[in-house]
Amino acid sequence: MSASIDIKDKSLILAIETSCDETSVAVVKDGCEVLSSVIASQIETHKAFGGVVPEVASRKHVEVITLSIEEAVQQAGVDLQDLSAVAVTQGPGLVGALLVGVVAAKSLAFALDKPLIGTHHIAGHIYANRIVGPLEYPCMALVVSGGHTELVHLEEEGRFQLIGRTRDDAVGEAYDKVARALGFPYPGGPHVDKLALGAEETVDLPRSWLAPDSYDFSFSGLKSAVLNAVNQHKMKGQEVPVAAIAKGFQDSVTEVLVEKAVRAVKEYSSKQLLLCGGVAANQGLRQRLTSRCEEEGIPLTIPPHVYCTDNAAMIGAAAHLKWKHGLTSELDLKADPQLKLEEW
Ligand SMILES: Nc1ncnc2c1ncn2[C@@H]1O[C@H](COP(=O)(O)OP(=O)(O)OP(=O)(O)O)[C@@H](O)[C@H]1O
Numbered sequence: 001m002s003a004s005i006d007i008k009d010k011s012l013i014l015a016i017e018t019s020c021d022e023t024s025v026a027v028v029k030d031g032c033e034v035l036s037s038v039i040a041s042q043i044e045t046h047k048a049f050g051g052v053v054p055e056v057a058s059r060k061h062v063e064v065i066t067l068s069i070e071e072a073v074q075q076a077g078v079d080l081q082d083l084s085a086v087a088v089t090q091g092p093g094l095v096g097a098l099l100v101g102v103v104a105a106k107s108l109a110f111a112l113d114k115p116l117i118g119t120h121h122i123a124g125h126i127y128a129n130r131i132v133g134p135l136e137y138p139c140m141a142l143v144v145s146g147g148h149t150e151l152v153h154l155e156e157e158g159r160f161q162l163i164g165r166t167r168d169d170a171v172g173e174a175y176d177k178v179a180r181a182l183g184f185p186y187p188g189g190p191h192v193d194k195l196a197l198g199a200e201e202t203v204d205l206p207r208s209w210l211a212p213d214s215y216d217f218s219f220s221g222l223k224s225a226v227l228n229a230v231n232q233h234k235m236k237g238q239e240v241p242v243a244a245i246a247k248g249f250q251d252s253v254t255e256v257l258v259e260k261a262v263r264a265v266k267e268y269s270s271k272q273l274l275l276c277g278g279v280a281a282n283q284g285l286r287q288r289l290t291s292r293c294e295e296e297g298i299p300l301t302i303p304p305h306v307y308c309t310d311n312a313a314m315i316g317a318a319a320h321l322k323w324k325h326g327l328t329s330e331l332d333l334k335a336d337p338q339l340k341l342e343e344w
């Protein structure tokens with residue numbers, strides 16, 4: 001390896017993530033070593049409304065962004081002048097929330113005279129796996145989060161090809177809606193997961209495979225089937241079997257996710273499967289995916305829980321790829337709620 005590549009592989013990036021309801025700042029070394037990771041969650045604030053209220057999210061980011069930056073720098077024990085670059089989630093996400101991070105990152109980059117790197121949120125979720133260990137290409141990522149359900153083929157480092165996506169609800173969104181129908185607060189995923197794992201019985205629910213060769217997903221029909229099951233019990237004056245319904249829902253979701261991911265890995269000759277996004281915390285999904293990958297001999301990586309939900313360390317990991325290739329952003333960078341992964 002030449003000396004110049006060695007130098008390019010080294011970086012010290014301060015990363016900022018404010019795309020939804022977590023204000024997060026991290027300092028990441030060489031794209032994989034997390035020196036600090038500060039995450040201020042707004043979940044308690046949004047719980048009262050049953051979901052994220054965009055305007056409230058932006059205001060909360062404004063309140064804590066400066067302190068979060070200071071804390072991340074202090075925890076990392078670095079000098080701001082030693083940073084290689086300042087990275088920030090440019091999109092996708094809530095525009096008002098993204099703006100807070102983008103303005104903070106631009107100001108810091110300008111004041112320090114350091115490069116700015118606009119980063120894609122889902123590239124971040126995928127590269128959270130780089131914090132676990134080196135990746136082998138080509139690899140396949142199964143992205144399961146509050147706003148996305150995607151299969152992404154990575155032919156090489158930083159090159160993303162979306163081969164499947166949700167046609168309606170994202171998987172996390174479906175979990176949250178089902179949880180609400182079963183009487184649980186936002187975010188509902190962990191409640192449904194716990195209920196499903198403890199259930200002794202199950203209510204059979206449909207699997208949404210779509211066309212046989214499709215890598216797309218659809219969860220709205222399944223969500224309606226859950227609502228029907230709940231309403232039928234209520235109309236008959238019967239107790240709603242919440243655990244059995246949760247299990248039926250989780251079995252259906254995880255079977256479809258796992259089987260499509262395994263098929264994609266085989267078709268694209270992926271050397272590795274990467275799981276990422278907040279729903280990667282789901283025990284049922286982890287168990288099913290782990291055992292299927294063992295059966296098929298597919299190496300599987302799942303980041304620790306703290307790097308599955310929104311965090312800035314993953315943004316630092318993804319930004320390192322752009323840093324390596326000199327892909328920095330101008331100071332007129334705009335938050336882009338619709339930013340495309342393939343064009344990041
Ligand atoms: N154990 C679990 N089982 C199922 N879902 C879960 C679990 N833990 C968290 N979730 C779900 O993960 C989602 C949050 O994930 P994440 O923070 O990655 O989403 P997001 O950042 O809002 O969406 P995106 O990354 O697509 O913009 C919520 O919908 C939550 O219910």
Ligand SMILES: [Mg+2]
Nearest residue numbers: 145146309310
């Ligand atoms: Mg996210």
